[in-house]
Amino acid sequence: MNGNEANSPARYHHGDLRNALLEAGRGLLEEGGPTALSIREIARRVGVSAPAAYHHFSGLDEIAVALAERGFAELADSLQAAPSNAKGQLAPAGMAYVAFARQNPGLYRLMFGEGFHTAFAGHDGIRTLRLAAYEVIKSGLSKRMQADEVDTAALFLWSLTHGLALLMIDGQFDAGTDPEKLVASVLRLSGKGLPTSAEPGGDMRRL
Numbered sequence: 001m002n003g004n005e006a007n008s009p010a011r012y013h014h015g016d017l018r019n020a021l022l023e024a025g026r027g028l029l030e031e032g033g034p035t036a037l038s039i040r041e042i043a044r045r046v047g048v049s050a051p052a053a054y055h056h057f058s059g060l061d062e063i064a065v066a067l068a069e070r071g072f073a074e075l076a077d078s079l080q081a082a083p084s085n086a087k088g089q090l091a092p093a094g095m096a097y098v099a100f101a102r103q104n105p106g107l108y109r110l111m112f113g114e115g116f117h118t119a120f121a122g123h124d125g126i127r128t129l130r131l132a133a134y135e136v137i138k139s140g141l142s143k144r145m146q147a148d149e150v151d152t153a154a155l156f157l158w159s160l161t162h163g164l165a166l167l168m169i170d171g172q173f174d175a176g177t178d179p180e181k182l183v184a185s186v187l188r189l190s191g192k193g194l195p196t197s198a199e200p201g202g203d204m205r206r207l
Helices: 008-012 016-032 039-046 060-081 091-103 105-111 124-142 147-169 179-190
Strands: none
Touching (some): 016 060, 016 105, 039 060, 060 105, 060 124, 091 105, 091 124, 091 147, 091 179, 124 147, 147 179
8 A cells, every 4th residue: 555545544534434435335235245245345445444444334234234224215215206196006116116126136135134134133223214114115005095904014015025126136037028017017916905995895906
């Protein structure tokens, strides 16, 4: 490391280094999944020493937690931005959910603890942000069905989209030439049999 490189941490005194380290970590995630995360490699990619990284993170677990928190915040934003209507159609939100996972497969796996289950267990920040994403799903369903049915239906839909997302990013089946159409079809089928507030016991014809 030359003199300029040795002084490089000084460029990040206002928080830029922390963000740069997280961005480098995210790049590693998408290249090799959660097991690819390494403080030494993250620091190398940013152009600083590993000890410089420890000024912002106590260890790799803390970096992983910060990345997961960012991931859940972005997921919630994606779900909120998905088009909807007064009837609470959820196909757009479900498609946004799966699309996020497909666009960020390494980050998505990390968000649900892959490789870092112990570090994530009971972590309040991750739990709060995960629930924020879940609340978007519940909010949409609350427009379509009775209040006492929302929790169960939301869990069903989250399980569906989470499972479908993992199957797709792991390449467990052939999604064909139009994956988005496939996702939309699965979501429409999943709505059959879910009661609406307007039609107790009826079908949710369109998610």
